[in-house]
Amino acid sequence: xxxxxxxxxxxxxxxxxxxxxxxxxxxxxxxxxxxxxxxxxxxxxxxxxxxxxxxxxxxxxxxxxxxxxxxxxxxxxxxxxxxxxxxxxxxxxxxxxxxxxxxxxxxxxxxxxxxxxxxxxxxxxxxxxxxxxxxxxxxxxxxxxxxxxxxxxxxxxxxxxxxxxxxxxxxxxxxxxxxxxxxxxxxxxxxxxxxxxxxxxxxxxxxxxxxxxxxxxxxxxxxxxxxxxxxxxxxxxxxxxxxxxxxxxxxxxxxxxxxxxxxxxxxxxxxxxxxxxxxxxxxxxxxxxxxxxxxxxxxxxxxxxxxxxxxxxxxxxxxxxxxxxxxxxxxxxxxxxxxxxxxxxxxxxxxxxxxxxxxxxxxxxxxxxxxxxxxxxxxxxxxxxxxxxxxxxxxxxxxxxxxxxxxxxxxxxxxxxxxxxxxxxxxxxxxxxxxxxxxxxxxxxxxxxxxxxxxxxxxxxxxxxxxxxxxxxxxxxxxxxxxxxxx
Amino acid sequence: xxxxxxxxxxxxxxxxxxxxxxxxxxxxxxxxxxxxxxxxxxxxxxxxxxxxxxxxxxxxxxxxxxxxxxxxxxxxxxxxxxxxxxxxxxxxxxxxxxxxxxxxxxxxxxxxxxxxxxxxxxxxxxxxxxxxxxxxxxxxxxxxxxxxxxxxxxxxxxxxxxxxxxxxxxxxxxxxxxxxxxxxxxxxxxxxxxxxxxxxxxxxxxxxxxxxxxxxxxxxxxxxxxxxxxxxxx
Numbered sequence: 001x002x003x004x005x006x007x008x009x010x011x012x013x014x015x016x017x018x019x020x021x022x023x024x025x026x027x028x029x030x031x032x033x034x035x036x037x038x039x040x041x042x043x044x045x046x047x048x049x050x051x052x053x054x055x056x057x058x059x060x061x062x063x064x065x066x067x068x069x070x071x072x073x074x075x076x077x078x079x080x081x082x083x084x085x086x087x088x089x090x091x092x093x094x095x096x097x098x099x100x101x102x103x104x105x106x107x108x109x110x111x112x113x114x115x116x117x118x119x120x121x122x123x124x125x126x127x128x129x130x131x132x133x134x135x136x137x138x139x140x141x142x143x144x145x146x147x148x149x150x151x152x153x154x155x156x157x158x159x160x161x162x163x164x165x166x167x168x169x170x171x172x173x174x175x176x177x178x179x180x181x182x183x184x185x186x187x188x189x190x191x192x193x194x195x196x197x198x199x200x201x202x203x204x205x206x207x208x209x210x211x212x213x214x215x216x217x218x219x220x221x222x223x224x225x226x227x228x229x230x231x232x233x234x235x236x237x238x239x240x241x242x243x244x245x246x247x248x249x250x251x252x253x254x255x256x257x258x259x260x261x262x263x264x265x266x267x268x269x270x271x272x273x274x275x276x277x278x279x280x281x282x283x284x285x286x287x288x289x290x291x292x293x294x295x296x297x298x299x300x301x302x303x304x305x306x307x308x309x310x311x312x313x314x315x316x317x318x319x320x321x322x323x324x325x326x327x328x329x330x331x332x333x334x335x336x337x338x339x340x341x342x343x344x345x346x347x348x349x350x351x352x353x354x355x356x357x358x359x360x361x362x363x364x365x366x367x368x369x370x371x372x373x374x375x376x377x378x379x380x381x382x383x384x385x386x387x388x389x390x391x392x393x394x395x396x397x398x399x400x401x402x403x404x405x406x407x408x409x410x411x412x413x414x415x416x417x418x419x420x421x422x423x424x425x426x427x428x429x430x431x432x433x434x435x436x437x438x439x440x441x442x443x444x445x446x447x448x449x450x451x452x453x454x455x456x457x458x459x460x461x462x463x464x465x466x467x468x469x470x471x472x473x474x475x476x477x478x479x480x481x482x483x484x485x486x487x
Numbered sequence: 488x489x490x491x492x493x494x495x496x497x498x499x500x501x502x503x504x505x506x507x508x509x510x511x512x513x514x515x516x517x518x519x520x521x522x523x524x525x526x527x528x529x530x531x532x533x534x535x536x537x538x539x540x541x542x543x544x545x546x547x548x549x550x551x552x553x554x555x556x557x558x559x560x561x562x563x564x565x566x567x568x569x570x571x572x573x574x575x576x577x578x579x580x581x582x583x584x585x586x587x588x589x590x591x592x593x594x595x596x597x598x599x600x601x602x603x604x605x606x607x608x609x610x611x612x613x614x615x616x617x618x619x620x621x622x623x624x625x626x627x628x629x630x631x632x633x634x635x636x637x638x639x640x641x642x643x644x645x646x647x648x649x650x651x652x653x654x655x656x657x658x659x660x661x662x663x664x665x666x667x668x669x670x671x672x673x674x675x676x677x678x679x680x681x682x683x684x685x686x687x688x689x690x691x692x693x694x695x696x697x698x699x700x701x702x703x704x705x706x707x708x709x710x711x712x713x714x715x716x717x718x719x720x721x
Binding site: 049050053054056057058059060061062063065066069070071072073074075076078079080084090093095096099147148149151152153154155158169178181182185186278279280282283314315317318319322323325366367 | 564
């Protein structure tokens with residue numbers, strides 16, 4: 001008996017489309033996300049051309065060949081997919097979604113498929129099928145939890161990733177992602193939130209003043225310091241929406257005295273390429289590498305962001321030098337390390353509410369960072385509880401795979417994608433949910449609001465900022481503060 | 488009838504067994520060659536071996552997976568696979584044939600164990616077929632081969648059990664034995680070309696997925712050139 005399925009009434013609200021019918025008609029594309037105008041003629045042919053070009057210059061073929069041979073269609077993935085559990089629509093079963101692309105591959109790119117297709121004259125790619133893929137691949141949150149439940153080992157996340165890449169090459173990609181990426185790669189600001197450097201500097205100075213006021217410590221955000229140990233790339237949206245996370249990170253570095261810097265040449269960890277295009281993924285990763293090398297930094301430090309961390313950690317070695325690539329670490333790894341070394345002191349009496357930790361898929365699914373943030377939280381939070389399941393099996397926030405940035409599908413995200421997560425949060429009874437990921441935070445904040453859950457969503461470093469204990473030598477006396485302000 | 492049996496046991500067996508072995512070798516080599524090619528092109532050649540091995544072993548001993556989802560179907564599937572693999576390979580009568588034919592032998596299962604495993608395989612094959620037919624999710628995904636395979640696999644088990652344990656007339660025995668051999672040979676021939684190829688490919692699933700995620704470097708430029716998009720705006 002499935003208990004997570006949404007009601008018919010909720011379904012109506014969740015699947016509402018913000019798109020105008022005339023646009024859908026013009027674009028011949030019945031999807032819920034906005035898409036910039038593109039060439040609608042001959043879509044199947046162009047899809048196949050893009051597919052062929054990508055296969056030629058990638059490593060997907062070996063996986064597709066393997067998956068079409070081993071797929072047993074057992075439907076076990078249905079038991080784990082939070083989207084299917086909420087909708088109950090068999091078209092949301094991960095294996096069905098993967099089959100949409102696998103069948104195109106089988107028919108058009110394998111000898112057997114081509115022969116069978118020629119003899120029977122059927123099975124070729126149609127416009128309807130392109131439309132179905134465009135709809136289906138963005139219903140998935142790319143959490144890759146189904147991969148863990150597939151006895152055949154089919155990586156549905158890889159197939160969704162590839163499907164979106166091919167679609168993007170024929171012009172089908174969420175406008176929200178494309179517009180941000182365009183600004184990041186070709187715009188004047190060079191980042192997805194279009195923050196000009198002077199505005200960044202102002203923001204950081206303002207945050208430093210705030211922290212001096214609150215903590216009586218000079219906490220700075222060093223800019224363009226050459227030769228630093230770490231060059232910092234947060235999700236750039238944190239500068240606008242998650243100031244407390246950044247304050248916590250700056251506070252940790254002030255307490256330890258380690259060198260870190262943010263580059264004004266490029267300071268955005270966000271990489272939407274991971275969600276819709278390998279070509280974009282490569283370009284953004286190279287920007288991170290270039291900026292770190294320009295500043296002669298030793299390591300790439302990614303802020304609290306799941307996809308930014310994974311895209312740098314996994315793809316920087318691929319695109320920027322293999323084993324000679326710069327090391328990438330996530331801020332939680334750094335904070336945990338300095339805390340273990342005794343260089344970071346946290347007050348266990350500050351956070352008294354019930355706290356739970358949400359594992360971002362891109363950080364936890366492959367077992368990268370699971371225990372470290374938990375050890376930190378348990379060290380200074382009086383009442384820590386776990387969400388179940390967690391770690392490698394953690395449930396997605398519901399806004400993964402870039403869907404959180406598509407504002408027009410918020411009802412879908414909070415009623416369908418995030419339904420299981422919402423139930424999990426309610427069940428835990430936590431009052432603070434720690435989500436060390438810009439995407440998860442935005443989604444979870446919308447989720448608790450839409451689902452009316454009494455719970456605050458925060459970053460790990462938001463809490464660390466509250467609990468951090470500074471050495472007396474770092475404290476600024478009121479007189480010094482006064483002088484400093486006058487200067 | 489004797490001539491038919493001899494033909495089925497002799498040349499036809501050798502042919503079908505050969506097709507199976509060569510077919511499986513082909514898919515295995517294609518798979519590994521593809522993985523090697525991908526690895527050679529990969530921009531990053533480090534692979535998470537610990538993760539790959541751990542995730543592969545999880546499905547070789549799926550005990551802790553059983554109760555996570557569809558427990559009834561999972562238990563049926565595990566028990567079905569145990570009988571399906573053990574009985575044909577470790578049955579005393581089969582080993583005797585190998586010994587008389589090519590002179591090799593190995594320890595056999597005690598007969599009562601083999602008999603019970605045969606019965607359990609039959610029961611669980613039926614359960615899987617029924618489970619697939621009545622499950623909303625499985626039936627939605629299923630192709631023809633997904634329904635036909637459990638039924639086809641039933642044939643040699645049922646006929647084998649009849650021949651080994653039931654007192655039937657000589658002619659019935661011969662017909663049943665012929666069906667037993669021919670159905671097994673049909674399975675051999677189809678096996679490498681259908682989803683049952685997973686019997687040899689499954690250990691490499693996690694490895695292949697990880698290799699596929701190791702993209703080649705500098706593909707942006709190459710894909711742009713191929714698609715004639717060089718210099719095109721984002």
